[in-house]
Amino acid sequence: MSTIRARSPAAYWLALPAALWMIGAVVVPVLLILWVSFWGGRAFSPASPLTFDNYARFFGNRTYLALIGQTLLHAATLMAICGVLGYCIAYFLMVKLRNAPLRTALFLAFIIPFWTSALIRAIAWVPFLGVNGVINRALLALGITDAPVEIFLYSRTGISMAQVSLYTLMASGPVVYMLAQIAPALREAAMTLKAPPGVVFRRVIFPLTLPGVVIGQVLVFLNVMADFATVQTIGGNKIALLSNLILNFYEGAQLRAAAVVSVILMACMLIGVVAAMRVVDIRKLGG
Amino acid sequence: MPEAPVLAQLDLEIRGLRKRYGGFVAVDGVSLKIAKGQFVCLLGPSGCGKTTTLRCIAGLEEPDDGDILIGGREVTGDPPWQRDIAMMFQDFALFPHMTVGKQVGFGLEMLKRPKPEITKRVTEVLRAFEIDRFADRKPASLSGGQRQRVALARAMITEPRLLLLDEPIGALDYALREAVMIELKMLQRRSGISFIWVTHDQNEAFSLGDHVVVMNHARIEQQGTPEEILQRPRSPFVAGFVQGNNVFHGNVARIAGDAALIATPFGEFAVPLRDTVPLLGAIASFSVRAERLRPMPPEPGCNHLTLTCRTIEYFGSIRRYILERGDGEVMKLDQFGAEPACLIPGEVATVGWRAEDGVLHEGAPS
Numbered sequence: 041m042s043t044i045r046a047r048s049p050a051a052y053w054l055a056l057p058a059a060l061w062m063i064g065a066v067v068v069p070v071l072l073i074l075w076v077s078f079w080g081g082r083a084f085s086p087a088s089p090l091t092f093d094n095y096a097r098f099f100g101n102r103t104y105l106a107l108i109g110q111t112l113l114h115a116a117t118l119m120a121i122c123g124v125l126g127y128c129i130a131y132f133l134m135v136k137l138r139n140a141p142l143r144t145a146l147f148l149a150f151i152i153p154f155w156t157s158a159l160i161r162a163i164a165w166v167p168f169l170g171v172n173g174v175i176n177r178a179l180l181a182l183g184i185t186d187a188p189v190e191i192f193l194y195s196r197t198g199i200s201m202a203q204v205s206l207y208t209l210m211a212s213g214p215v216v217y218m219l220a221q222i223a224p225a226l227r228e229a230a231m232t233l234k235a236p237p238g239v240v241f242r243r244v245i246f247p248l249t250l251p252g253v254v255i256g257q258v259l260v261f262l263n264v265m266a267d268f269a270t271v272q273t274i275g276g277n278k279i280a281l282l283s284n285l286i287l288n289f290y291e292g293a294q295l296r297a298a299a300v301v302s303v304i305l306m307a308c309m310l311i312g313v314v315a316a317m318r319v320v321d322i323r324k325l326g327g
Numbered sequence: 328m329p330e331a332p333v334l335a336q337l338d339l340e341i342r343g344l345r346k347r348y349g350g351f352v353a354v355d356g357v358s359l360k361i362a363k364g365q366f367v368c369l370l371g372p373s374g375c376g377k378t379t380t381l382r383c384i385a386g387l388e389e390p391d392d393g394d395i396l397i398g399g400r401e402v403t404g405d406p407p408w409q410r411d412i413a414m415m416f417q418d419f420a421l422f423p424h425m426t427v428g429k430q431v432g433f434g435l436e437m438l439k440r441p442k443p444e445i446t447k448r449v450t451e452v453l454r455a456f457e458i459d460r461f462a463d464r465k466p467a468s469l470s471g472g473q474r475q476r477v478a479l480a481r482a483m484i485t486e487p488r489l490l491l492l493d494e495p496i497g498a499l500d501y502a503l504r505e506a507v508m509i510e511l512k513m514l515q516r517r518s519g520i521s522f523i524w525v526t527h528d529q530n531e532a533f534s535l536g537d538h539v540v541v542m543n544h545a546r547i548e549q550q551g552t553p554e555e556i557l558q559r560p561r562s563p564f565v566a567g568f569v570q571g572n573n574v575f576h577g578n579v580a581r582i583a584g585d586a587a588l589i590a591t592p593f594g595e596f597a598v599p600l601r602d603t604v605p606l607l608g609a610i611a612s613f614s615v616r617a618e619r620l621r622p623m624p625p626e627p628g629c630n631h632l633t634l635t636c637r638t639i640e641y642f643g644s645i646r647r648y649i650l651e652r653g654d655g656e657v658m659k660l661d662q663f664g665a666e667p668a669c670l671i672p673g674e675v676a677t678v679g680w681r682a683e684d685g686v687l688h689e690g691a692p693s
Contacts (some may be wrong), residue, residue: 113454225416
């Protein structure tokens with residue numbers, strides 16, 4: 041049970057360094073972005089009048105509106121794929137695998153790739169996905185295709201493939217944690233109460249891992265929404281999602297538009313997290 | 328099948344059950360018959376195979392060899408959800424995400440009973456177990472005693488033929504245990520369901536069980552009524568494991584009539600023969616209960632030895648003297664607590680017992 045105790049004065053002092061850091065590195069910059077997104081006029085200066093013009097311009101453009109939809113759809117797709125894959129991997133590792141050394145070995149094999157930076161891993165996908173990439177050569181060599189498949193690189197498929205590999209661990213980790221909390225006797229109790237394995241899973245195991253699933257979904261959602269690096273390297277300049285639209289505006293020196301998209305992206309993420317937290321109380325994750 | 332009606336009388340029959348984990352033999356040829364509506368206790372030290380036996384009956388472990396019949400029907404290969412059993416786990420294994428009401432109704436839901444019937448039965452059962460106040464609570468907010476009731480209600484609602492209980496009151500406060508034991512015993516009598524109760528606590532086993540099965544090293548050492556096991560232990564293990572026995576090891580020196588003379592480091596003692604006559608010189612052991620021992624001058628037909636009184640334990644109903652035998656082992660002598668003390672600590676005394684009160688063990692001492 042999580043117990044929320046009354047905080048002592050010492051607790052506040054302990055939290056102070058982190059709080060100062062967060063204020064300086066996150067809160068103030070976010071407020072600045074929010075402020076800039078309302079700047080009107082022609083000059084880029086703090087003296088600019090505050091208007092809704094920037095937002096009006098963004099929401100008046102159908103292409104941009106569609107982009108919000110596409111970004112959310114893309115995130116939803118990734119959440120679904122990573123969620124299912126991550127759950128299966130977690131379940132296999134924690135429940136099906138009885139051999140402890142093998143479990144540790146597979147666990148490490150699963151985790152070690154994630155020690156590499158996300159950017160490097162994204163770039164590492166390029167030689168795999170290209171027209172002359174590993175996947176295409178393999179398909180050709182096996183005689184599955186006659187000509188290289190072009191939809192891998194510079195496509196949403198390619199981005200999704202790379203992101204699935206990048207973020208499945210995030211969907212899996214919290215489920216692994218939740219599964220580890222479930223006493224084996226619970227499964228056995230359900231079986232002696234006449235529940236066959238499918239029902240045991242549906243009625244006992246899955247509900248008990250639900251907080252882990254939701255936390256995993258939130259992690260995938262936030263990372264996919266914020267991930268411009270993978271979209272940029274694997275999508276080339278052909279594919280735009282909200283995250284790299286910010287980059288495009290920034291590189292085009294349209295700082296006010298970049299701020300607007302940033303605010304919208306952050307709002308989407310915030311709404312997603314709040315919605316998820318209504319389903320599951322994150323504080324209960326401690327068991 | 329001519330024997331079918333006889334088999335149907337048995338709630339459980341186990342024949343030659345064997346289970347090994349790698350090189351460790353957990354259950355080695357256990358056979359057991361349980362008549363209808365019996366309270367059976369599997370008693371033994373930890374690692375003796377009692378829990379593994381129970382788990383094999385439940386179908387949670389697959390035996391390497393042997394047959395299990397529940398109500399005369401062979402179930403050896405059946406999964407737990409197809410057996411006519413329910414089980415209560417040591418830490419109760421309540422589903423943390425389900426309310427008490429939902430939890431207790433789970434078994435009936437699995438049997439696909441109609442909803443109104445489930446609601447009605449759950450209400451009845453919750454009331455019978457005095458947990459109706461908690462119907463909408465989750466297990467985390469209940470006390471140990473309340474959880475125990477929920478677990479029992481959940482297990483019994485489907486009225487299985489067998490209820491398997493794995494150390495079911497081990498997780499309760501000591502003060503609560505006695506009350507719960509009496510309640511469970513009465514519940515078992517009323518319901519007519521056979522209980523198989525696994526415990527390492529002999530007080531539980533002897534006060535609850537109609538039939539007690541003492542296990543050690545993956546085998547059954549002895550089974551019978553509490554009285555049979557307490558008064559006539561068959562092996563030095565059983566004699567030493569149950570409280571209140573004084574165990575002697577020695578060799579058969581002589582057979583005289585219906586008694587054997589056992590030579591021990593403390594002298595020769597006459598012990599009545601049991602079913603088989605041991606060979607002269609064979610290793611033998613016997614035991615005598617603490618309440619059969621008393622301070623006495625040497626007299627014919629009795630065995631005696633001289634011992635030093637170390638301490639006295641007073642339990643109210645009995646007074647127990649701890650006597651030093653000289654080989655590092657102690658002997659126990661029990662006296663009614665209401666009588667005046669017959670020995671004082673430090674006193675050297677001759678104690679004895681009637682020869683017919685000794686119990687010769689069968690087989691070689693382990």
